[in-house]
Each structure stands twice: as structure tokens, then as C-alpha cells.
Amino acid sequence: MSGISRISRGIAAAMLAAMAAMPAFAQESDEDEYQPELPDMSMYKAMLDANRQPGWVQFREFSGKQLIYFTALQTMRCRLSEVRYSVNSEALDQRFPLGPCDPQQPFNIPDSDDPGKFMYIELPPNGARTLTIQVVWADGSGSEIVTYRPCDNVGEGTCARIKKIDKPEHKLSAPTPAGQSR
Structure with missing residues (x-):
């Protein structure tokens, strides 16, 4: 089973659980059409939690590169403000671009003329031994910090294994790059 399939199943399970707990709202205006609203932050946090084990990121060796x-x-970008990561360190000194949020399709993958812009980073073969990552929510709070490594013999499939999980000591108010004080 591919890593993408595991991710999709994890996302779907988290979304169904959160949607079942959401109250239904009647439209409160005289407009002809229902105005889309983003799902509650709790749904997104459940999705992130459900995808920790299969991987917030996935490693792949393909066409002479590591992706x-x-x-x-x-898929969670509508409630995220930032994705902080670092390759082969725990500095969290890089940012991955988030696509624009479309409230009508909040979980869709963003469109782009550049296929990798919002999907992956490209490195030399076996360039990343680890990737450390933290997401920052729209409210400024940060997730736990997770360090992933490629699965053994992943080849052209996609896979990630958790190497380490750190809990942030305090709520982030405004993330700063490594080396700068808060």
C-alpha cells in the first residue's frame, strides 16, 4: 500500500469523525446560495493528529532525485499560517509555501502551473536523512515538532517513519527563524 493511500485514509477518517461531531447550521441570510464556511479548527487538528504516524511528509526516491x-x-492549509521545516537538522529554519485557501474546496490540493510548488521539495538522491517539521496554526499555536526519516528501502514508493517527537514548551505567538530570539 502506498504512503499516499495511507495518508488519504487517515485524512478521510479524521474528516468523517470531525464532521459527525459538527452541528448543522441553517443559512441565516436571504441570499440565494449557501456561503461556504471553513470547517472548525478542531477538524484540522484531528486530521494532523491522524496523519502523524503515516507522515506529515513523505520521502521518495524518483528519477535520480529525492522528493x-x-x-x-x-490539505490543511486553510487553517495553517506556516509550515516550518529543516533538512538534516532541527533548526526549523525553512518555510514550505502554502497554497491559497478556497473555502469552497478547503481540502483540495492547490492548483499551480509549477507541479512541485505546493507539493514537494527536490533534493539530490538520499539528500535528506531526516526532516524536522512543525506547523503553525492560524491562531498562532504550534504543533508538536516531529522528526521523520525515510523508510528503509523506500525506493520509488512514498514513506516516512517517525524518528522523534518534541512538544513545544509554550504556545507560539509569532514564529521566528532559528537563531533569532523570541
Whole structure:
């Protein structure tokens, strides 16, 4: 089973559980059409939690390159303000671009003329031994910090294994790059 399939199943399970707990709202205006609203933040946090084990990122060796996919996190972009990561360190000194949010399709993968812009980073073969990542929610709070490594013998499939999980000591108010004080 591919990593993408595991991610999709994890996302779907989290979404169904959160949607079942959401109250139904009647439209309160005289407009002809229902105005889309983003699902509650709790749904997105459940999705992130459900995807921790299969991987917030996925590693793949393909066509002489190492690709690291951020697909699962793009499906949560409407409630994220930032994705912080670092390759082969824990500095969290890089940012992965989030696609624009479309409230009508909040979980779709963003369109782009550049196929990798919102999907993956490209490195030399076996370039990343680890990738450390943290997401920052729209309210400024940060997720736990997770370090992933490629699965053994992943080849052209996609896979990630958790190497380490750190809990942030305090709520983030405004993330700053590594080396700068808060």
C-alpha cells in the first residue's frame, strides 16, 4: 500500500469523525446560495493528529532525485499560517509555501502551473536523512515538532517513519527563524 493511500485514509477518517461531531447550521441570510464556511479548527487538528504516524511528509526516491512530499499538510492549509521545516537538522529554519485557501474546496490540493510548488521539495538522491517539521496554526499555536526519516528501502514508493517527537514548551505567538530570539 502506498504512503499516499495511507495518508488519504487517515485524512478521510479524521474528516468523517470531525464532521459527525459538527452541528448543522441553517443559512441565516436571504441570499440565494449557501456561503461556504471553513470547517472548525478542531477538524484540522484531528486530521494532523491522524496523519502523524503515516507522515506529515513523505520521502521518495524518483528519477535520480529525492522528493519530499508535503501533500497531507496542503490539505490543511486553510487553517495553517506556516509550515516550518529543516533538512538534516532541527533548526526549523525553512518555510514550505502554502497554497491559497478556497473555502469552497478547503481540502483540495492547490492548483499551480509549477507541479512541485505546493507539493514537494527536490533534493539530490538520499539528500535528506531526516526532516524536522512543525506547523503553525492560524491562531498562532504550534504543533508538536516531529522528526521523520525515510523508510528503509523506500525506493520509488512514498514513506516516512517517525524518528522523534518534541512538544513545544509554550504556545507560539509569532514564529521566528532559528537563531533569532523570541
